[in-house]
Amino acid sequence: MGFSIWELLIVLVIVVLLFGTRKLRNMGGDLGAAIRSFRQAMNSQDKPEEGAEPAAGVTHEKGGQVIEGEKQDQDASKV
Template identity: 45%
Template sequence: MGFSTTHLIIFLVIIIVIFGTKKLRNIGSDLGGAVKGFKDGMKDGTDRAADASAAPAQQVGTAGTAAKETIDVEAKTKV
């Protein structure tokens, strides 16, 4: 009790008559843009995860320079 090729062709013709080719083209391009955005988001997510694992190594290297620039507030006296 499945669909045959003839059923699918009739179904597609009815869909084209109802929506029109321009509307179907817009729906197709919107769907393609959504899939592309999803793939880019997934790729950015893996890049961010790799950056997050590399971030502690960068903070350790900059800790020495940050200590030289730190001002001890309690040791400073007002004149």
Template identity: 45%
Template structure:
């Protein structure tokens, strides 16, 4: 006999019916069904739509512009002198 025996589920069902009533439970079930259908429809339409292309950077836009350092690295072959 577990914590969720069939007797427990029966008691929970009776309490829910007494608190909410059968008419309200029917409308609640249909409302939840419509909400799930609407959610599925919204998810499917989002997948089918094309994402907008990113905006082209403008001349004064430095956020998207790659930055480089001016100059060139030089190789040093001679060891450092200690004085």
């Protein structure tokens, strides 16, 4: 029930006649470039950049000052 080599060759000839070799070559090149770009994006997403700065608002400093206090509710006196 599979395709024979002759059936595949006939389909290939019809595709070449419809699209032409230049257009098929361009489509193949575009597809290859898209796959290559996708792979590079996936690889660069896994590895952080060495010179990249940490995200804004993220600090890794230790120490600091702890301020203890009590919040006074100003609305409670109005009730």
